[in-house]
Amino acid sequence: MAYDAELAARVRDLMPAGATEVKMFGGLAFMVNGNMACAVGADDLLVRTGRSAYEAAIAAGAEPMVMGARTMSGYVNVAADLLRGDALADWVSRGLATAESLPPKPPK
Template identity: 50%
Template sequence: MAYDDELADRVRELLAGESGVTEQRMFGGLAFLLNGNMALAVSRQGGILVRVDPEDVDRLLASSRAEAAVMGGRTMRGWLRVHATRLRTIELARWVSRGVEFAKSLPGKD
């Protein structure tokens, strides 16, 4: 299954005002990077993967409908999966913003 083009377009719209944004196909999905750091990805499994501060993961899991991101049977620390059915416009904007803010906190790779 390929990633959801419509969801990718919605993410692009939300990132339109950000500088340093690039896109890269990864693992059958589409990653959005900020200054070379991955912020989030539209997943081929549906929904998005969002990069967050690893210190915030437990709190976010307890207070949202996100799930721990698992790839290859391994939990990816600092990444959350949000299913497409949970990505109304406001929720998507919040998750995109969270991924962007964390990516901005990292040293640029460009």
Template identity: 45%
Template structure:
């Protein structure tokens, strides 16, 4: 799946502002891009959508704000929602999704190193 380069750049800037320029990793995942903070997925791209890790408890509130459940094939991704790029017209609307996802990742202990 291709991803929207303009949206990816906007996300990159928002994650950098929320996590600090050295506080995140950008990796290819799910056919798009994913930004991890403190070793945990925070946000990503999925086609023309912003993919946001909101946690199990955050799904229903996110759906109430216009997001939709993220799926991979027939499987619903637990704790992850999609927000249409059209619903993110400016930096403030993007930050409203990115910042809490980054903060959520920062609040969790890092995953142990694989080795």
């Protein structure tokens, strides 16, 4: 699966200095201190919300992230139609807040 290069460029512009990119989940993941903040797919954005902000993200229109038969708590998928204009910055900031709250992972 290819990821949306235009959406990836928009997300890249919102990432802090030092953020890295890794091909993951068939898309492009954006990492902060070794922790995933979000990932761009073909037509959506995967956002790491953590368990505490998961329900608020669902209430804001995101869908649960499902891998196979398993729902991944703490992660949501945000459809492209919810990423227009300044809305993308809000979703990315949710993922950044979660990634930045976690202990840094040592480089591999």
